[in-house]
Amino acid sequence: MAVQNPQKPPRRNPWDQSPAVPDPQIRLTHADRDAVAEVLREAYSQGQLDEDEFGDRLDHAMRAKVSADLVPLTADLGVSVSPGGTGNAHGAAGPQQGKGEKEPQLTTDNPVEKVGAAAGHLSAFFLPFLAPLVLLLIGGELSPYLRRQAMEALNFQLFCLVGAIVSLLLVWLVLPALVLVGIFLGWFILPIIAAAGALMGRSWKYPLVYRLIKDN
Template sequence: MSVAVHDPTPPPTPYGRGWPVRYGPQNNHLRLTHADRDAVAHLLKEAYAEGRLDTDEFEERLEAAMGAKVHGDLEPLLSDLIPEGTPVHSPPAAQQPSSPPSSSERVTALIGHYSGYFVSALGPLAVLLINGNSSAFVRRHVVEALNFQLTFIVGSMVLWFFSWLVLPLVAWGFMLLGWMFLPMVAGLVAVFGGRWKYPFTWRPIKEDQGEPGRP
């Protein structure tokens, strides 16, 4: 004859971080947040996956959870799934929008783009080595400028190797026009705090390598 052993330890909660949401009479009147509803929806999905809820029960409870207004509305949905008072942690909040880049960051990004006019890839590379790890905004623009300059250098070498053909020479002419005007546009985009991707660019340098600061 088997004897059931009661384990007083509450089951682990699905999330280790987040805002604690406790269910109990003292909090039944509190209004719910979207994160609270998402946490309960996650518990219901886990219970359904484990077979503790059938399809009809799961759909009914999930619909009720999404329409709940206060904590008291959720208590009947969880009372037979988790012990009363067990903290339910909501999923990690979505990353908040980053603050706008500062004026110094915009100027540095502008220099990264325009420096290619004077020393080709060495300009963006120098800015990247000096300031690339201080701001994600600066790194994003400077890495893009560096990749563009590398693309122009490598593309020019390849096309000039076949310069005895007419088509490669025409293609290099378009590349030269892009080299003349695209960094100018990219610099203006950086000044206004926007993002920029050079067209037809080879990207051997990745912007997410050691990228601190703003996302």
């Protein structure tokens, strides 16, 4: 009685270098949407997208839920998209994120985003903690730039508050007293610099600040 060998699976073509399709079930993070938004901004500045296309794709990127939702937004720009960052598939403009690389620096040309971000930084003088928190919750889902700057302002104000409380408790020591002076100087100087940068549409990060709230 002859025994039939089980059918072997077809051999994979070693020359097949087609990119793997991202798992459509992977949920996106804010960082994923921000990276795609920066790719779209760069494509718009270089003339790959007109104003209507840019606005429509940016809106879809901010509302995307899973990785498959982002693929059509950048496929014709020569950029591959995967959870955890975007890569340049054919040398197209866009941020590359990976081990040892800096996160993309978000910028903007939108005057509303500029004024909103500047107000978040200057809120240290009139509505500390509350104003950047409101900007983060309300405007953050529509503008990655505004969310990033509101988060920076909120982290800076929280860090100064915690640092001032600890320094006051240990003010009888020399070093905490110097730290307290530095915190007060930073509170009055750095928000003005940050607001000026925001009005120019630049990405600002406060120096020497431990960020209690992180953008996951």
